[in-house]
Amino acid sequence: MRVRRAGDAALLIETEAPHRLHAAVRDLARPEIVDVVPGAETVLVTTSPGTDLGRLGALLGDLTLPKTSATGGEPLRVPVVYDGADVDEVASLTGLRREEVIERHSGGEYVVAYLGFSPGFGYLTGLDESLHVSRRDSPRTAVPAGSVAIAGPYGAIYPSSSPGGWRLLGHTSVRLWDPDRDPPSLLQPGTRVRFEVESAGEGDLGAAR
16 A cells, blocks of 8 residues: 555555545544545545644555454445347347346345446445446436446446446436435445346336436
8 A cells, every 4th residue: 555645634545445445544532533435446535633644654555454344234225127229239238138147237236346437436346346337438428317327347336327337237216315414325335235137117216317
């Protein structure tokens, strides 16, 4: 790991395991640490004014990382209607049958690595390697909120309507982002997620296409 100062009250740590490092720093619960923000290859640690960044950086650089970044408790269960516009294309790209794509996507357990792109957009690790496909060559100008998607090694759920180039597998009625909720984002780094197959018409599902 490489630890660098980021201004007068923060450290930026470059690491190959940002999700696990985030969990380790979070578990320290040190009073001088104000926030811990994981990214794809870095973790930003912000601190209270006057913190000895040299001493804290040495401590964080020697941390033993946990085997997983997942938090405790039951995983968040997300019902999905697999009616996405790209299911058949994903099947073609991977050489799988449509049913196999659905089985492999819904059969895994995911962990939120970090949030980015838009408020409440969680990058989910744990996607079956057979489903690792690239983003679309031409992004859509509008992807509906609740769309369940994959791209590269990640899974995701669009928390709000936005442009996007991820491959759409289906949709869910689960509300990922609610400004009136505390915290507004249902997903947080370390949250465990499981997708459950739901037929169209079951529950209170709105169209996501």
